[in-house]
Amino acid sequence: MQESTRHNTGRLAFDVVVIGGGLVGMAIAYGLARGGQRVAVCDGADAAYRAARGNFGLVWVQGKGGRCLPYAQWSRESSERWGAFAAQLRRETGVETGFERPGGIELCETVEELEAGQRLLESLRAQDASLDYHVLDCHALKQRIPAASSALAGGLYSPNDGHASPLYTLRAMQQAFQRHGGVYLPSNEVREIRPRASGFEVFAASGVLDAGRVVLAAGLDNLRLAPMVGMHAPITPLRGQIMVTERLAPFLDYPTLVVRQTPEGSVLLGDSAEHAGFDDGQTRAVMADIARRARTAFPVLAHARIVRAWGALRIMTPDGLPVYEESRAHPGAFLAICHSGVTLAAAHADVIAPWIAGGAKPPVLQPFVATRFSNSTDAHHV
Template identity: 45%
Template sequence: MTSRPEIGVEIAVIGGGLVGAAVAYGLIKKGLNIVLLDEGDSAIRASRGNFGLVCAAGKGDKLENYAPWALQGVHVWAEFAKNLIAETGIDLELEQNGGFVFCAEPPALKERIEMMERLRRKSGLDFEVMQPAEIARLMPGVSSNVAGAIFCEIDGAANPLKLLRALHAAISATEGALRRDARAERIERTSGGYRIITPAGVVTSEKVVLAAGLGNLGLAKWLGVRLPIKPMRGQILVTERYEPVLKAPSEHVRQTMDGTFLLGGSWEDVGYDTSTTFEVTRDIAARAVRYFPFLEKVRLVRTWSALRILAPDNAPIYDEIAPGAFLVTCHSGVSLAAIHAGKVAGWIADGALPDEAAPFALSRFESSLPEREVAYG
């Protein structure tokens, strides 16, 4: 039997999606010897179905400490994008022209305003409440039959696929830093850190970062830890190209730089089923047409679905779940990419999580977690 090649690094990051790639990119910027282990295109890529919003609006409803963290993440995005574009030449299609959350009926608008007021007290996030006539300045063609919308000037959107491509390109500039088709099959503790078994070979590291989205469920078990995350399906519809009309994105409808409209907003608790369904497609399209009646005559060209990674409070989890083993998981891989490459990578490089990370610790779910397992290996 041929032995697998073995490499040694300071930090191994498991998961080549948006979260893991952002952390790995940040660690390289700090001068660390790292490897990013990417399962490849067979992995459940949340970035494939990501709507691409770069937003703080509404984040923190179930965990208020998430609100100021999300706002920080949006604030640092422009500088992050500038640097990544300069390094790779890949346009991330970042637009920060503000963002909308539409409310079809007055009770929904009232409830959203109350939530935003609560989050503003926590984070300082500014917002406006707009009526259809005001919305039309940025969103021509909006229906007059919606109750209104929340508008946050700091919000925006980027292209998640180009973001992932750019992160991989930047990481690949460091020889050997990106290993593709390297699914982590097993994690073992060693006296000097960790040993990770992959089809591409064995990696030894002083520290390990679990940033593999839903794959973290299995990876954490090798360290004796159970995680309270689960998949949540979202379906997206894409239209034909159309003349540029929408100057800002919204939660359910946005126009991309190439002119297509993305329609979405479904939250479906269906396990790992990534199929699309007629009923949800119909409802997404109907809601979009209710907000923008002109879309009724725009042709749909394709649909797909992807799986979000959700904790019970919809907020990130950052924790050191074993000595030198860091968990980074969230469902806002685009919005938080800049802060993951900055602050979170800095925490991991330093080898300790500061008080700022405490609200996002795994321990906040202790009452709902199964008993801790004995680690394998």
């Protein structure tokens, strides 16, 4: 079990300080601590904008990578790692993440949606046969999901997809991180990062931490933090709204983009995306549209009671792809930006963490650098 060291200044020193204790930061921190690094996580207050609150819980590959094949491959790799990842978290903490990988279905209301989706998936499979899919007409969809509406045109099934509980996953990673000697510092906002010749000084609410390396995984707060280490975080907030029903008898064995039934029986309704600045509230119009699409797909939901509803801010880059980059000006400082915190959690722990600890950067990550946004031509081609 690794512990921090204390410099003769009385300050705590760590191999790595991860800034941000959400799904992205905690997955990386867990992977680092599991690998023997001395790690601290500086997390914000409960009132901070947290993308985990708006995460639908999908481990999703289908349809990703239309403009960047490595993104589909990166997502698929993480999905394939998720079973072992969830099992290890369960062994170490006893916490069930709720992970299942039955495949996922994108529901299509119209024939045009079905055909457009098929064209996208076929173009991806032509480049990588592991990105497999199956087209389900209305009859085939009903065979898989009897509760699906006969009014749907069909669906697109991918065996690569699954789902998990975002909050149980976060809880499991946090507990496992601490079991490996990681130091979790909640309500400890980082105010300043000062690069030094031999590392970094991290000025947080609780005091100053010395770090050999730092990881910026603070979501929207990376906008403020990145320039401190000579980097740029090209992100904007994207609001998502979610509703949750009372617990219902099981009717949906597959995750979909708009409706997901949890193992406990409650049903998540969502898939909204709005540019609303830093307003994480709810709007009647969006909630009504979410409810309409859910009822259209599954008539059984027509009389289900909504027990909770909320909005949350996701983190989005201009092209929707992640950023994993080490600072050229201050090596040892890393930027991690990602809006698929559940999908990529396993890869963040298994692949990103060893890179940050000093390993070689995996080739699949080469396209995911912020410099792709240096001009409009670069952004277009990614």
